[in-house]
Amino acid sequence: MNKPIRIAITPLSPLHIGCGEDYEPTRYVVDQDKRLLYSFNPESVRLSSALRSELLSAAQKGQFEDICRFYDKHVKDFRPWAQAIVPLDFGSLAGYRKMISPQGNQKRLNFCVQRTAYEVTSSAVVPYVPGSGIKGLIKTAKVDALNQGRSLGVNDNMDEIFFHVQKNRFENSPLRFLKVSDLHAVKSDVSSSIHCAKRFFTDGHLKYCGISDFFETVNPAQYRAFLGEITLSDASRSPEIPHIYSSVLKIIGDLNDYSRKVWQYGIGFYRRADSGWAQSVGKLIEDLAPSMQQGKIALVRLGKNTGADSKTLSEGVAQIEIRHKNKTLPKEKRAHPTTMWLLPEDRKSIDGTEVASGMPFGWALLEVLDDDEENSVLQTWCEKNRERTISAQRLLEEERQTILREREVLQNEIEKALNQEKAENEKRQKEDNERLAREEALSKLTPEERSIENIIVKLSATTGLINPGSELFREVKTLLEAALTWERTQDKKTLAEKISPFMKKRGLYQGKSEKVFKAQLRELRGE
Numbered sequence: 001m002n003k004p005i006r007i008a009i010t011p012l013s014p015l016h017i018g019c020g021e022d023y024e025p026t027r028y029v030v031d032q033d034k035r036l037l038y039s040f041n042p043e044s045v046r047l048s049s050a051l052r053s054e055l056l057s058a059a060q061k062g063q064f065e066d067i068c069r070f071y072d073k074h075v076k077d078f079r080p081w082a083q084a085i086v087p088l089d090f091g092s093l094a095g096y097r098k099m100i101s102p103q104g105n106q107k108r109l110n111f112c113v114q115r116t117a118y119e120v121t122s123s124a125v126v127p128y129v130p131g132s133g134i135k136g137l138i139k140t141a142k143v144d145a146l147n148q149g150r151s152l153g154v155n156d157n158m159d160e161i162f163f164h165v166q167k168n169r170f171e172n173s174p175l176r177f178l179k180v181s182d183l184h185a186v187k188s189d190v191s192s193s194i195h196c197a198k199r200f201f202t203d204g205h206l207k208y209c210g211i212s213d214f215f216e217t218v219n220p221a222q223y224r225a226f227l228g229e230i231t232l233s234d235a236s237r238s239p240e241i242p243h244i245y246s247s248v249l250k251i252i253g254d255l256n257d258y259s260r261k262v263w264q265y266g267i268g269f270y271r272r273a274d275s276g277w278a279q280s281v282g283k284l285i286e287d288l289a290p291s292m293q294q295g296k297i298a299l300v301r302l303g304k305n306t307g308a309d310s311k312t313l314s315e316g317v318a319q320i321e322i323r324h325k326n327k328t329l330p331k332e333k334r335a336h337p338t339t340m341w342l343l344p345e346d347r348k349s350i351d352g353t354e355v356a357s358g359m360p361f362g363w364a365l366l367e368v369l370d371d372d373e374e375n376s377v378l379q380t381w382c383e384k385n386r387e388r389t390i391s392a393q394r395l396l397e398e399e400r401q402t403i404l405r406e407r408e409v410l411q412n413e414i415e416k417a418l419n420q421e422k423a424e425n426e427k428r429q430k431e432d433n434e435r436l437a438r439e440e441a442l443s444k445l446t447p448e449e450r451s452i453e454n455i456i457v458k459l460s461a462t463t464g465l466i467n468p469g470s471e472l473f474r475e476v477k478t479l480l481e482a483a484l485t486w487e488r489t490q491d492k493k494t495l496a497e498k499i500s501p502f503m504k505k506r507g508l509y510q511g512k513s514e515k516v517f518k519a520q521l522r523e524l525r526g527e
Contacts, residue, residue, distance in 0.1 A: 178245055
């Protein structure tokens, strides 16, 4: 009691734990050749001024397709800032292309992908399994075990079975003494993929019902991908509360009893949809039967799209509301759902929609880890069935290294451009400040003083010789002639002292002008 017991989850089929977030078109780019989606946080992306202007222009048009095409055009500019990289199956890639450029009379698709639960670590963005989902599954299995297939009346309250006499009060819940931690990814390379899932009717033959959606799922056959803990608290002070678990072995037993019924009901459909997968998992369950009986392993079904029968009472007790596509038909209640979600294989994701194919969602094994002993049977099964996962992990690791290099190069380029832009702005600002200061100083001068400053600024800014007949030559000539009539002697001397160094340096002493200029300067100096 009170000692945490380690547990592990190994997915047997694609696992999607809803988190209420989507991969949205303005927060990802897709490399269509590699079939990879790069998800980024817009706040962390650093763009050049030109790209920011182009994005702003696309946004101001107010057309969704213009914005989508902008991101599709600039995959290389956004890819280096990716936080998560997720492979796409062919069906998902087709959905993305339908959003970018629908063909013929196709309706434009908003390609949003439902994300699986994830957490951001120091090295990567990785999936995880919330402990609340495990605890909810344990509660369902416990209630099912207590009910023992008893038919319920319309007014029966299932929680009364569980909470004893006083209904839904938390202090009377036996699960108050059970804690399940979140199960975190063992390694940063726990991989996921994006699939186009399809929904099939299960009345008679599996038949596509025209509904599909896009989901990120944790890839199956990743051995002990997630680790967490279960803790049972001391309940000796609450003897009045029934149904409190005294050991993890009993929890495993209830989970197996419940999941076995769900598996047996679905196995016929699984064999039709993916006989290879169904046979492989069926054989694995047989091989692990001794460990299951010993309370070391439980077959469980987790997450979204697993069907109402994996979350309700078994043995025909459940009353699942069925809503018909034809709304004129009345709703009805059945013991089992009438549809099933499947994840088609890549080669069947685009065509063959009338043929049910692919794995179901959410089957997994929950192990109790009493020591460091490995499960060789499960390990072997994972190694035989994770060829896609291994290749995906290798591809993603290579891609992560690539985008890290790209990010470094891009950061340096952007930093250089920003520094250059900053230097230019500072230069312009300095020039503006100097101009304003000069204008302010000139405004305080007399007309004569202002004339002196203006001509000296122009001569200072000029390089080379000033030829006779040029505008500046004429301006100097006119000023010297006018200065001879100034009233203040000091203004005349100041002009002569300041302009004299430029007269020879800029070649103003040429021809007849040399004699005239020198005479004027002597007169201005009072010589």
